[in-house]
Amino acid sequence: MDEAGFLAAYDPRDYPAVAVTVDVVALTIRDGRLSVLLVERGTSPFAGHRALPGGFVREETLEQAALRELAEETGLAGQVDASRAEGDLDRVHLEQLQTYGQPQRDPRMRVVSVAYLAFAPSLPEPTAGSDAARAFWVPVDEAKDLAFDHDEILADGLERARAKLEYTPLATAFTGPEFTIGELRQVYAAVWGEDLHAGNFHRKVLSVPGFVESTGATTARGGERGGPKAKLYRAGDARLLHPALLRPTREDRVR
Amino acid sequence: MDEAGFLAAYDPRDYPAVAVTVDVVALTIRDGRLSVLLVERGTSPFAGHRALPGGFVREETLEQAALRELAEETGLAGQVDASRAEGDLDRVHLEQLQTYGQPQRDPRMRVVSVAYLAFAPSLPEPTAGSDAARAFWVPVDEAKDLAFDHDEILADGLERARAKLEYTPLATAFTGPEFTIGELRQVYAAVWGEDLHAGNFHRKVLSVPGFVESTGATTARGGERGGPKAKLYRAGDARLLHPALLRPTREDRVR
DNA sequence: GCAATAGTGTCTCTTAGACACTATGCA
DNA sequence: TGCATAGTGTCTAAGAGACACTATTGC
Numbered sequence: 001m002d003e004a005g006f007l008a009a010y011d012p013r014d015y016p017a018v019a020v021t022v023d024v025v026a027l028t029i030r031d032g033r034l035s036v037l038l039v040e041r042g043t044s045p046f047a048g049h050r051a052l053p054g055g056f057v058r059e060e061t062l063e064q065a066a067l068r069e070l071a072e073e074t075g076l077a078g079q080v081d082a083s084r085a086e087g088d089l090d091r092v093h094l095e096q097l098q099t100y101g102q103p104q105r106d107p108r109m110r111v112v113s114v115a116y117l118a119f120a121p122s123l124p125e126p127t128a129g130s131d132a133a134r135a136f137w138v139p140v141d142e143a144k145d146l147a148f149d150h151d152e153i154l155a156d157g158l159e160r161a162r163a164k165l166e167y168t169p170l171a172t173a174f175t176g177p178e179f180t181i182g183e184l185r186q187v188y189a190a191v192w193g194e195d196l197h198a199g200n201f202h203r204k205v206l207s208v209p210g211f212v213e214s215t216g217a218t219t220a221r222g223g224e225r226g227g228p229k230a231k232l233y234r235a236g237d238a239r240l241l242h243p244a245l246l247r248p249t250r251e252d253r254v255r
Numbered sequence: 256m257d258e259a260g261f262l263a264a265y266d267p268r269d270y271p272a273v274a275v276t277v278d279v280v281a282l283t284i285r286d287g288r289l290s291v292l293l294v295e296r297g298t299s300p301f302a303g304h305r306a307l308p309g310g311f312v313r314e315e316t317l318e319q320a321a322l323r324e325l326a327e328e329t330g331l332a333g334q335v336d337a338s339r340a341e342g343d344l345d346r347v348h349l350e351q352l353q354t355y356g357q358p359q360r361d362p363r364m365r366v367v368s369v370a371y372l373a374f375a376p377s378l379p380e381p382t383a384g385s386d387a388a389r390a391f392w393v394p395v396d397e398a399k400d401l402a403f404d405h406d407e408i409l410a411d412g413l414e415r416a417r418a419k420l421e422y423t424p425l426a427t428a429f430t431g432p433e434f435t436i437g438e439l440r441q442v443y444a445a446v447w448g449e450d451l452h453a454g455n456f457h458r459k460v461l462s463v464p465g466f467v468e469s470t471g472a473t474t475a476r477g478g479e480r481g482g483p484k485a486k487l488y489r490a491g492d493a494r495l496l497h498p499a500l501l502r503p504t505r506e507d508r509v510r
Numbered sequence: 511g512c513a514a515t516a517g518t519g520t521c522t523c524t525t526a527g528a529c530a531c532t533a534t535g536c537a
Numbered sequence: 538t539g540c541a542t543a544g545t546g547t548c549t550a551a552g553a554g555a556c557a558c559t560a561t562t563g564c
Contacts (some may be wrong), residue, residue, distance in 0.1 A: 020273045020356070020367050055412065057273065062356040062367070099354045099369050101275070101317040112275050112317070112367070114354050182542075200527055202544060207525090221535080227542030230536035234370065242504065243525070324557090437515075457517060476563080482515030483561035498552070500539055 015124030019111045022065045023054035023150065025097060026074075027191075028117040028137060029174050034190045035137040036154060038146070039073060042134075045107050046147035052154065053135060054113065066094060066116035073135040074123060093119040093173040097157055105149045115156045119173035167190055167244040169211050172235040178215055180230035181205055182223075192247055204245060210238025274366045276308035277320045278405065280412030281329075281373040282446075283392060284429050289445045290392040291409060293401070294328060297389075301364050307409065308390060309368065312351055312382035312428060315412060321371035328390040347419060348374040352412055360404045372412045374428035396419040420446055422499040424466050424487075427490040432469055435485035447502055459500060465493025 026037040053073040057065045071089055083245045094116055101112040125137070143154060164170050171187045172179065175202040205211055212233035219229050272290055281292040293305040293308050308328040312320045326344055349371055356367040380392070400410060419425050426442045427434065440456045467488035 018273065021277065057356070057367075058364075059358060061358065062354065096353060099317065101369065103314060103316065112312075112369070114331045114356065114367070120306055156468075180543085196525070197529095198542075199529090199544070199546095204526080214351070223542055224537075225541050226534085226536040226539090228544085230543060246526085248527095298541070435516085452554070452556095453515075454517070454519095454556090459553080463515095478515055479563075480514050481512085481561085481563040483517085485516060501553085503554095 006025060019108065019109060020057045021054055021113045022057060022062060022069060023052045023100075023109055023113050023115045023153060024066050024070050024118055025115060026051060026070055026075075026092075026120060027140075027157070027161055027174075028120040028122055029187060029190045030122055030137050030139075032134055032186060032190055033139040034158075034193075035139050036143050036157075037070075037073060037135060038138050038143060039135045041147055048118075049145065049147040050138070050141055050148045051147035052115075055112070057114075062096070062114050063116070066114075066118075070094075070118060075135075091121060091173070092178070093170055095158060097153070100149055100153060102149065111204075113153075115153045115157070117160055119161070121174055121176055162247065163190055166246055167241050169235060169238055169241060172212070178217075178232045178234055180219060180232060182230055184212070184233075186246075194248060196248075208238070208241050208243065208245070210236040210242060213235050260413055266283060273362065274364060275312045276366055276368045277312060277317060277324060278307045278355075278368050278370045278408060279321050279325050279328075280307060280370060280409055281347075281371055282395075282416055282429075283375040283377055283393050284442060284445045285394075287441060287445055288394040289413075289448075290394050291327060291398050291412075292325075292390060293393050293398060294390045298403055299409060299454075304402040305393070305398070305404035307370075307405045312369075317351070317369050318349060318371070320327055321369075321373070325349075330390075344375075346376060346428070348425055348434070352408070352415060355404055355408060357404065370408045370412070372415055372418070374407055374425055375504075376429055376431055417446055417502065421501055422496050424490060424493055424496060427467070433472075433487045433489050435474060435487060436467075437485055439467070439488075445472075449503060455486070457462065463493070463496050463498065463500070465491040466496060467491050 014072050024037070028035055028037075037053055039206050041047055041049050041051050053069050055065070055069050055072075065247070067089065070092070074089075093130070097115040097117040098156060099112060099114045101110075103110060105111065105113075144151065146154065165188060171184055171191070174187045174191075175183055181202050182198070184205060185196055185198060188201070189195050213236045215232045215234055217232045219232065279292070281293075283290055292308055294308050296304050296306050297300055308324050310320070310324050310327075315323070324346065329344075352370040352372040354367060356365075356371045358365060360366065360368075365419070395409070395413060399406065401409065413501055420443060426439055426446070429442045429446075436457050437453070439460060440451055440453060443456070444450050468491045470487045470489055472487045474487060477484050
């Protein structure tokens with residue numbers, strides 16, 4: 001940016017207008033399935049198609065714009081709306097994903113969209129009757145034929161999420177503040193789409209420094225279909241997993 | 256983006272103007288040191304400061320904009336300028352880094368900048384007398400006090416580059432089309448800032464499927480200070496290294 | 511000859527993962 | 538009682554890294 005001689009004589013009106021938006025790939029786990037937040041479009045283009053929630057960037061940071069869109073669509077409060085007591089969005093992990101700027105990605109005008117990726121614990125269904133009535137969670141394998149280039153954005157978000165579970169403790173962003181090792185394993189299974197060996201997973205998680213720390217408590221009762229009470233853990237202070245928790249090897253991913 | 260009711264009534268002139276630029280973190284290895292391409296700013300703000308090369312996005316993709324800026328600043332030809340026979344930029348690896356959009360990052364107006372990261376083999380110094388006379392390569396540990404938020408962008412680019420060498424074969428983007436294992440090791444040493452054990456590195460590189468493939472040839476002569484002729488390799492077909500080539504562990508990176 | 515580098519051999523320690531097993535608690 | 542789950546033990550194979558060593562070449 002800001003090439004010296006260029007900007008000196010620059011007037012924004014000399015250039016075709018470019019709009020900047022944010023789109024959010026918000027992931028959660030509902031009923032054991034990895035799901036993404038979608039909205040239904042009412043107007044052309046792509047009327048009737050589903051799309052990622054998003055909107056124009058105002059006088060705010062890009063991250064604030066993403067949080068604002070997320071709060072508006074889910075009907076949940078966050079830092080953005082201090083008037084509500086409960087800050088459900090406070091526990092949401094938000095990171096920038098990638099920026100999409102193909103000239104024709106929006107048929108109306110040049111729109112550059114900064115995509116964000118959010119990991120959320122299981123949130124209530126957006127309440128009907130609110131502004132967010134048209135937003136809903138959809139299992140990711142049923143989220144196809146989205147508007148614009150949102151199929152591609154979603155695919156990029158999913159790949160990022162799957163990779164991040166390998167070397168960061170972000171799986172805990174999908175759980176409540178306290179969780180069992182079994183719940184954590186179900187997060188990995190849902191995101192990666194494959195079951196993991198319970199015993200080996202258990203030992204592995206406890207052996208990675210700072211991944212989880214014990215609360216000392218256990219669940220009030222065992223599993224619905226039997227089994228002992230499980231110990232409860234909370235997220236540890238590690239920001240990276242060392243050694244990492246690698247996905248089961250797929251040779252075809254390599255080439 | 257494209258929130259339905261929102262866009263229907265949208266007029267770009269209703270919103271404060273936002274400019275979109277690209278900035279490029281172009282890395283190469285010169286004299287064994289990891290170096291970044293910088294330009295000197297002639298005008299306010301930050302007159303006299305060094306900055307990353309970049310400029311406004313025109314009617315082109317974001318990636319084309321980054322390639323164009325890189326070609327303009329280095330004076331090297333690429334796909335962008337088909338009139339030149341040699342496409343030195345063809346062998347440059349380019350990927351999107353991140354997008355920076357803090358409202359006050361440019362004091363004049365709202366500028367959202369999409370940063371790109373480039374890995375280049377050792378390129379000739381930008382020729383004096385050309386348009387690119389004010390661009391130059393600077394060892395990364397001497398690239399400080401850059402204009403705008405370019406210190407942060409450079410730091411993010413370096414961290415990305417270091418991480419990418421671990422699990423991708425992109426180190427070969429810093430070498431010529433044919434290289435020795437020793438040259439490859441020097442790339443890793445320069446980017447990571449630490450020496451690697453020659454023997455173990457050698458065996459490791461050859462053991463990763465698809466990282467490198469033998470050309471059958473050897474260097475014409477041994478090293479300048481003695482040693483046998485080394486076998487020559489070219490990049491293999493792997494896009495990911497499996498198993499990865501991890502950096503020497505630093506516990507302090509984890510928390 | 512000397513120094514530097516290419517490339518290989520070998521040993522140890524850690525980790526991933528398969529498999530087996532015990533203990534607990536719900537229906 | 539039967540079954541699912543929590544959690545642990547044990548074995549094997551692979552990989553990282555330390556160290557040693559030989560071979561080849563420039564000076």
